[in-house]
Amino acid sequence: MSSRERVLGRVRRALAGTPEDDTPYERAVARDYLREHGGRTAGETVDLLAENLADYRAIVHRTTDGELPALIARLLAERGARQVIVPPGLPPAWMPADGPARVEDRAVSTPRELDQADSVVTGCALAVAETGTLVLDGSPDQGRRRITLVPDHHICVVRVPDQVVSSVPQALGRLDPTRPLTWISGPSATSDIELDRVEGVHGPRTLEVVLVGQPPS
Template sequence: MTAKDVILDRIRAARELAPSTTVTVPRNYRTGRTLPDAELIELFVDRLVDYKANVHRSTAEELPATLAKVLADRDARRVGVPAGLDASWLSKYGGEVVVDSSDVPAPELEGLDGVVTSSTVSCAETGTIFLDGSPDQGRRALTLVPDLHVCVVPLSTVEVGVPEAMARLVPERPTTLISGPSATSDIELERVEGVHGPRTLDVVIVG
């Protein structure tokens, strides 16, 4: 008998001993919390900066100019975008715009200088941005392979806490949670960025 057989036998035995009744777990989460826009933005920006994200403010009208400046400051000359991104957002960008598709192998995305996407919802308390693979956000590889991610966050999609943010998600969609640029620490707590995703995260809050 292999170790795998032993483990599976133990699982089967435990299942036979387990009660067959269904237990309802109460989930009395705090929901419906709101903050005035000024306080919500202050909280969200504080958390983003704490996670070492770069934060920019913009109006809807100024967004093309803001994105063009952010990308120019990063020397991003070739930028990937999901197929459903509003083309007007990059109307003032002078570089090459590459529209992503599933036909492009993920390793080839490394040739991009950055990526620009929208977002689904964000949580101010944790500084977390949620992507769900919608047409204006694209596939997960698009936001994980390039070294720069410029993410547009409409103020109307920012919620106070996690329960409020989760309530706006579609459970069946693939969700990616972003809290600052990709980073990890070794046993000596030496921070290394860009290991599992973009080394640089620029967040443009619109509204």
């Protein structure tokens, strides 16, 4: 018997005494909590996202579609990036033609190979304003989860206001729970018992977020 079969067997035995007419889970838990805190316009929601991203020590940029390629080129140049990982579905127009060498997101790539890349550029699934959180779901413009965990520098593009929601409950209503969701609130960091902060522990040391489609308010 495999471990999977053993676990499922225990679940079946635990559920054996459940009445046929027992209240389904989706109705057993009251979901009458607030969907968002306060009322905001779309622009105010984007401003709140930018504020909370910066509070988590992400570097926030705002630009338009036409200026996006030049901004990404500048950010990569300032980083001194020689290799950049590009997911297969990233819009080609986002990347500068004469920029760093592009590394494909391949299933066979080893962690050591991914670590050779200086940066990674991705899109996102959603961004949550109230928590300053980016959500990636493995879509073609985001690639596999590990490409955003190994390189030390992550540039994430968020289309505003379409990809911005106010709250986590609103995000959960729009996300597909069957996809591999990665929730990112600022660059990777941890603190020891003396509260000495160390960044780059479980992921990128530097997170740059580009809000595209709406000029600064």
